[in-house]
Amino acid sequence: MATHNKAADATPETLHRIFTVPEAPDSTLSQIEQAISQNLNRFLQNHITATERSLADIERDFSDPAIPEDPSFVSDHTQFLLEKLVAQSVHTASPRFIGHMTSALPYFLMPLSKIMIGLNQNTVKIETSKAFTPLERQVLGMLHNLIYQQDDAFYQSWMHSANHSLGAFCSGGTVANITALWVARNNVLKPDGEFPGINKAGLFGAMRHYGYRDLAILVSERGHYSLGKAADVLGIGRDQLISVPADSQNRICIDALEDTISQLNRDNIKPVAIVGVAGTTETGSIDPLNALADIAEREGIHFHVDAAWGGATLMSNNQRHKLSGIERADSVTIDAHKQLYVPMGAGMVLFKDPSVVASIEHHAEYILRKGAKDLGSHTLEGSRSGMAMLVFACMNIISRRGYELLIDQSIDKAATFADMITAHSDFELISVPELCLLTYRFVPAKVQTALAVASEEQVELMHNLLNDLTKFIQKRQRESGKTFVSRTRLTPEQWQRRTTTVFRVVLANPLTTTDILQEVLAEQGEIAKESEFAYPRLMTLAESILKA
Numbered sequence: 349m350a351t352h353n354k355a356a357d358a359t360p361e362t363l364h365r366i367f368t369v370p371e372a373p374d375s376t377l378s379q380i381e382q383a384i385s386q387n388l389n390r391f392l393q394n395h396i397t398a399t400e401r402s403l404a405d406i407e408r409d410f411s412d413p414a415i416p417e418d419p420s421f422v423s424d425h426t427q428f429l430l431e432k433l434v435a436q437s438v439h440t441a442s443p444r445f446i447g448h449m450t451s452a453l454p455y456f457l458m459p460l461s462k463i464m465i466g467l468n469q470n471t472v473k474i475e476t477s478k479a480f481t482p483l484e485r486q487v488l489g490m491l492h493n494l495i496y497q498q499d500d501a502f503y504q505s506w507m508h509s510a511n512h513s514l515g516a517f518c519s520g521g522t523v524a525n526i527t528a529l530w531v532a533r534n535n536v537l538k539p540d541g542e543f544p545g546i547n548k549a550g551l552f553g554a555m556r557h558y559g560y561r562d563l564a565i566l567v568s569e570r571g572h573y574s575l576g577k578a579a580d581v582l583g584i585g586r587d588q589l590i591s592v593p594a595d596s597q598n599r600i601c602i603d604a605l606e607d608t609i610s611q612l613n614r615d616n617i618k619p620v621a622i623v624g625v626a627g628t629t630e631t632g633s634i635d636p637l638n639a640l641a642d643i644a645e646r647e648g649i650h651f652h653v654d655a656a657w658g659g660a661t662l663m664s665n666n667q668r669h670k671l672s673g674i675e676r677a678d679s680v681t682i683d684a685h686k687q688l689y690v691p692m693g694a695g696m697v698l699f700k701d702p703s704v705v706a707s708i709e710h711h712a713e714y715i716l717r718k719g720a721k722d723l724g725s726h727t728l729e730g731s732r733s734g735m736a737m738l739v740f741a742c743m744n745i746i747s748r749r750g751y752e753l754l755i756d757q758s759i760d761k762a763a764t765f766a767d768m769i770t771a772h773s774d775f776e777l778i779s780v781p782e783l784c785l786l787t788y789r790f791v792p793a794k795v796q797t798a799l800a801v802a803s804e805e806q807v808e809l810m811h812n813l814l815n816d817l818t819k820f821i822q823k824r825q826r827e828s829g830k831t832f833v834s835r836t837r838l839t840p841e842q843w844q845r846r847t848t849t850v851f852r853v854v855l856a857n858p859l860t861t862t863d864i865l866q867e868v869l870a871e872q873g874e875i876a877k878e879s880e881f882a883y884p885r886l887m888t889l890a891e892s893i894l895k896a
């Protein structure tokens with residue numbers, strides 16, 4: 349348990365001090381501030397010790413439910429945080445941490461976030477966020493422009509209009525996807541004659557009025573799990589999130605989508621939205637957005653693009669063509685906390701037509717009055733921080749050209765890594781990177797040769813052993829703490845859609861070098877040999893197949 353020194357009794361004087369006077373300049377807190385402002389990466393490196401403590405051990409440090417009766421000194425508490433929390437944190441900013449979408453941040457965001465927190469503006473309403481509301485609307489305008497590229501007059505008319513929204517700023521891609529599908533659902537079940545619309549009548553009344561047997565949302569089998577949550581909270585149901593097969597490159601099969609839509613039409617099931625993914629979470633693949641837009645237009649279905657991760661690619665004029673068709677989407681999700689290098693809590697949904705948000709408009713008496721410019725009348729969330737300021741800062745400080753460089757570099761690095769894997773005799777590339785995300789696995793050269801001549805049964809056996817081995821390597825590598833990749837399961841066509849466990853790599857940290865990538869492969873090769881089960885079994889099996 350924490351051993352805090354009691355600072356004082358909780359008197360009016362101690363409270364006054366907490367809200368006004370900072371600790372003495374040599375306190376732990378000011379030392380940290382200094383260290384962070386001198387060199388953030390060094391601070392993290394020195395304080396994240398990544399010892400081999402188990403999660404269960406760490407849980408014991410955080411298991412006392414009692415709220416301390418008396419105050420403690422800030423320095424004492426900070427010391428506790430350094431030892432028990434910071435030391436055991438995950439070093440997401442490390443250039444060797446290449447397994448997830450969470451990466452390093454530009455240093456200037458630390459002091460800027462202090463200003464943001466100090467100002468403590470609440471963007472739900474103008475009365476608590478006078479300058480932050482226009483700023484947030486401008487940020488939404490910038491992202492809208494990045495996608496839809498409308499003319500100046502368009503942005504002058506709608507950016508600051510009380511009854512319109514170019515989009516909604518929210519905590520992340522999940523809420524952005526929910527917001528987009530909320531708009532889509534409410535527009536499908538909109539007011540009609542006497543019927544006041546689903547937002548007033550509710551789902552049961554709406555279904556009775558429109559006479560649909562059911563509703564559905566369509567997305568490829570590679571769609572993000574947040575869409576399942578959206579289907580759930582919107583009353584559509586997870587089973588009605590219809591998973592359309594993906595092709596060998598993990599893109600939605602257009603023929604399968606057409607068949608599904610025909611079937612739904614025959615069954616009187618109304619599609620609420622077709623969701624295209626621009627940068628899937630597992631392989632970074634991009635759906636054929638123009639083909640999806642054609643179908644959505646023909647059928648009159650809302651077209652949403654989930655570009656939470658991949659949307660930032662639009663910043664690069666060299667890569668933007670990969671997302672061609674996104675400008676035809678009715679709504680688009682982009683996470684600034686992924687490839688725009690903003691801290692977490694920054695998602696956005698953009699709407700092509702700034703008036704579609706009328707279907708989710710809410711008003712209240714003391715705030716969000718009709719005709720007021722409060723952002724809260726068009727957002728799912730209520731109180732929100734001034735996070736848009738950090739996106740704004742990045743747009744200005746990094747600039748479009750700076751982002752272009754970051755995006756291009758990441759994509760180049762992924763292509764280089766893919767080449768390294770292909771050239772290496774002991775590795776197999778599973779998904780070729782379209783953006784900066786790829787998957788692969790360790791397959792010793794001898795096993796590769798054996799697989800080529802093995803019987804169906806032997807392939808199956810080796811495949812299962814390889815899945816065990818990949819899992820073993822990934823876990824051991826994570827525990828050793830030197831380098832980190834994540835893992836997932838795919839059904840690659842080159843392996844007759846067998847469930848295949850793979851390493852997953854996201855190359856977003858600009859400080860990751862080719863040498864580090866080499867280290868990752870070398871470490872995986874070493875760890876493989878530590879496996880007492882899968883590795884020896886695979887080698888024996890391969891040898892016996894090759895001898896026969």
Ligand SMILES: *Cc1c(COP(=O)(O)O)cnc(C)c1O
Pocket residue numbers: 519520521522523525572574625627628629654655656657683695
């Ligand atoms: C990350 C991601 C999401 C969810 O975003 P959160 O910010 O984690 O809520 C949704 N879709 C895709 C494709 C993503 O990559």
